[in-house]
Amino acid sequence: MTQKGDLLSFRPDIKVVDATIRDGGLVNDFYFSDEFIRELYKTNIKAGVDYMEFGYRADKEMFDVDKFGKWKFCDDQDIREIVGDNDTDLKISIMADVGRCNYKQDIHDKSDSPVDLIRIATYVNTMPAAIDMIEDAHQKGYETTCNIMAISNAKESDIKSALEMLGKSPVDGIYIVDSYGSLYPEQIRMISEQYLEVGERYGKYIGMHAHNNQQLAFANTIDACAQGVSYLDATMSGMGRGAGNCAMELLLGFLKNPRYKMFPVLKFVEKYIVPLKDAGVLWGYDIPYMITGQLNQHPRTAIAAEKEGRRDYSDFYKEFIDKD
Amino acid sequence: MTQKGDLLSFRPDIKVVDATIRDGGLVNDFYFSDEFIRELYKTNIKAGVDYMEFGYRADKEMFDVDKFGKWKFCDDQDIREIVGDNDTDLKISIMADVGRCNYKQDIHDKSDSPVDLIRIATYVNTMPAAIDMIEDAHQKGYETTCNIMAISNAKESDIKSALEMLGKSPVDGIYIVDSYGSLYPEQIRMISEQYLEVGERYGKYIGMHAHNNQQLAFANTIDACAQGVSYLDATMSGMGRGAGNCAMELLLGFLKNPRYKMFPVLKFVEKYIVPLKDAGVLWGYDIPYMITGQLNQHPRTAIAAEKEGRRDYSDFYKEFIDKD
Numbered sequence: 001m002t003q004k005g006d007l008l009s010f011r012p013d014i015k016v017v018d019a020t021i022r023d024g025g026l027v028n029d030f031y032f033s034d035e036f037i038r039e040l041y042k043t044n045i046k047a048g049v050d051y052m053e054f055g056y057r058a059d060k061e062m063f064d065v066d067k068f069g070k071w072k073f074c075d076d077q078d079i080r081e082i083v084g085d086n087d088t089d090l091k092i093s094i095m096a097d098v099g100r101c102n103y104k105q106d107i108h109d110k111s112d113s114p115v116d117l118i119r120i121a122t123y124v125n126t127m128p129a130a131i132d133m134i135e136d137a138h139q140k141g142y143e144t145t146c147n148i149m150a151i152s153n154a155k156e157s158d159i160k161s162a163l164e165m166l167g168k169s170p171v172d173g174i175y176i177v178d179s180y181g182s183l184y185p186e187q188i189r190m191i192s193e194q195y196l197e198v199g200e201r202y203g204k205y206i207g208m209h210a211h212n213n214q215q216l217a218f219a220n221t222i223d224a225c226a227q228g229v230s231y232l233d234a235t236m237s238g239m240g241r242g243a244g245n246c247a248m249e250l251l252l253g254f255l256k257n258p259r260y261k262m263f264p265v266l267k268f269v270e271k272y273i274v275p276l277k278d279a280g281v282l283w284g285y286d287i288p289y290m291i292t293g294q295l296n297q298h299p300r301t302a303i304a305a306e307k308e309g310r311r312d313y314s315d316f317y318k319e320f321i322d323k324d
Numbered sequence: 325m326t327q328k329g330d331l332l333s334f335r336p337d338i339k340v341v342d343a344t345i346r347d348g349g350l351v352n353d354f355y356f357s358d359e360f361i362r363e364l365y366k367t368n369i370k371a372g373v374d375y376m377e378f379g380y381r382a383d384k385e386m387f388d389v390d391k392f393g394k395w396k397f398c399d400d401q402d403i404r405e406i407v408g409d410n411d412t413d414l415k416i417s418i419m420a421d422v423g424r425c426n427y428k429q430d431i432h433d434k435s436d437s438p439v440d441l442i443r444i445a446t447y448v449n450t451m452p453a454a455i456d457m458i459e460d461a462h463q464k465g466y467e468t469t470c471n472i473m474a475i476s477n478a479k480e481s482d483i484k485s486a487l488e489m490l491g492k493s494p495v496d497g498i499y500i501v502d503s504y505g506s507l508y509p510e511q512i513r514m515i516s517e518q519y520l521e522v523g524e525r526y527g528k529y530i531g532m533h534a535h536n537n538q539q540l541a542f543a544n545t546i547d548a549c550a551q552g553v554s555y556l557d558a559t560m561s562g563m564g565r566g567a568g569n570c571a572m573e574l575l576l577g578f579l580k581n582p583r584y585k586m587f588p589v590l591k592f593v594e595k596y597i598v599p600l601k602d603a604g605v606l607w608g609y610d611i612p613y614m615i616t617g618q619l620n621q622h623p624r625t626a627i628a629a630e631k632e633g634r635r636d637y638s639d640f641y642k643e644f645i646d647k648d
Contacts, residue, residue: 003510007508007510007511184331184546184578185509185543185546185547186327186331186546186547186550187331212539214542214574214577214578215536215539215541215542215543215571215574215609216542216543217539218538218539218540218543219509219539219540219542219543219544219547220543222508222509222510223509223510223543226510237611247539249611249614250538250539250614253538253614253615253618254508254538254618262641263638263641263642266611266637266638266641267638269611269637270635270636270637270638274635285539285609287561287573287590287593290573290574290577291577294577294578311594311598312594313590313593313594314587314590314591314594317586317587317590318587
């Protein structure tokens with residue numbers, strides 16, 4: 001495995017994607033104030049962030065609009081109210097989940113939308129549906145990525161087939177997603193190599209989306225980066241499901257491209273993230289998340305344990321060991 | 325760089341060193357209850373930990389014994405009260421700092437002491453004094469390591485000279501110490517290679533002691549391990565100066581040697597570490613530590629900021645940028 005770049009230079013192919021609203025929305029049901037979203041948008045512009053993801057485009061027939069904030073649905077007009085014509089270098093992204101997005105109807109032509117990038121999230125066993133969504137979005141004029149989730153639980157042979165399908169599709173980028181926060185840096189380096197080989201062969205960029213169950217979100221992100229992965233997801237103070245994600249402030253402190261600025265991010269964190277934490281919005285590393293990460297399991301039981309304020313870590317651990 | 329071992333097998337050369345009292349003592353002035361120490365000792369035995377470091381052997385003429393708990397001084401008889409004859413597989417370690425230990429007088433013959441390993445901590449510019457301490461401890465019958473601190477601020481040429489001096493000394497092991505938590509995994513891999521080359525040439529093992537300023541303590545520890553570093557420091561829930569250290573529970577979850585057990589560690593953490601945190605003992609990742617880590621500075625200003633409960637991260641950051 002050869003390393004791309006070194007610690008003093010920077011690679012212009014690297015793009016930073018702020019996923020605060022989208023992954024962070026999973027811990028507060030997308031109830032962000034308009035001020036929060038507007039200031040996050042301004043912060044990302046000042047910080048030189050390349051993409052800002054506004055949320056999911058979830059199907060309103062499947063999900064009750066009264067039970068979630070508007071960024072679970074990300075209507076074009078709601079984004080437009082924040083960004084206007086978005087006459088900036090910051091590109092706008094949304095995520096569309098296989099099976100949870102009525103894409104033929106709800107994703108409009110790019111010419112009618114402020115969105116630049118549509119990220120299709122799928123499990124490895126729903127690739128044909130993902131490819132259909134990619135083709136639809138591509139045809140409508142969008143940049144697209146495919147984010148294959150929960151790969152720590154997928155067979156290598158299935159991932160290989162999925163990558164080949166994506167290689168032949170019109171998708172622009174393919175994401176490594178460590179949904180359970182269970183992958184170690186040496187695995188990330190091997191997986192990066194596999195994805196990059198396909199990416200180079202078919203002309204697709206590769207991205208990294210990490211979770212912090214084992215305090216490895218940042219390490220895995222920069223290790224993937226050192227291998228040649230170029231789209232790097234981060235969220236403000238790591239806000240995201242369960243143990244959260246790679247923190248934007250850690251990532252921007254590492255990257256050497258002078259376009260990235262730390263100061264506006266710290267300003268945003270102290271003014272808008274600290275109050276969320278104070279108000280009891282829960283995310284970030286803790287031992288229950290570590291346990292589900294180590295055991296390569298969905299974090300849902302750990303999330304429940306955190307909500308209950310459980311600190312009987314040994315009993316929590318035993319519940320898994322007894323089940324296996 | 326070639327990788328030693330893989331994710332399913334285990335390397336019998338790996339030793340886990342619990343530094344909870346020694347590095348954790350820096351955040352509570354070594355005021356641990358005897359019950360805490362006794363239960364930690366029992367926990368380490370049950371968990372299969374290889375070494376337990378009881379603290380520093382600090383010079384009582386330099387440091388007021390009324391201002392610190394007894395583990396700053398680690399008298400042989402105090403250790404003996406906990407461990408008796410230590411008829412176990414767990415080895416006992418203490419740390420002796422260059423310039424802060426009256427070693428000729430206070431380190432007694434191994435035959436009169438429960439201690440197995442003396443770890444000499446030094447900066448790169450006090451190597452001759454460190455060598456003298458190593459020779460003294462070696463002569464008295466102890467296993468020894470040399471822990472060169474703050475290497476992120478040292479010149480490579482000085483580190484190279486120090487390693488050659490240590491190679492020719494009777495020291496048994498040499499430690500990579502990231503005192504400021506500022507080193508990235510790709511640096512740790514290069515430094516590991518450098519230390520391992522000297523270690524192989526002279527027959528010394530290499531150890532890793534990490535700090536968590538950038539949420540990289542665990543990642544750096546297992547990356548060093550993958551390179552061939554074999555002595556791995558960890559502390560319960562990462563208890564240690566500033567952002568703390570590599571957490572024992574993360575490390576034992578990664579290592580595959582069946583001698584290591586997670587359950588007793590989780591039991592100890594919930595019963596003895598959680599109450600310390602609740603009582604306001606401060607350690608663990610936060611943005612001020614990230615900033616001193618990114619800027620490769622001693623964490624003392626970040627520790628002060630945490631004690632004051634500062635969350636004006638952008639002002640804290642500006643204080644460094646203005647100074648530089």
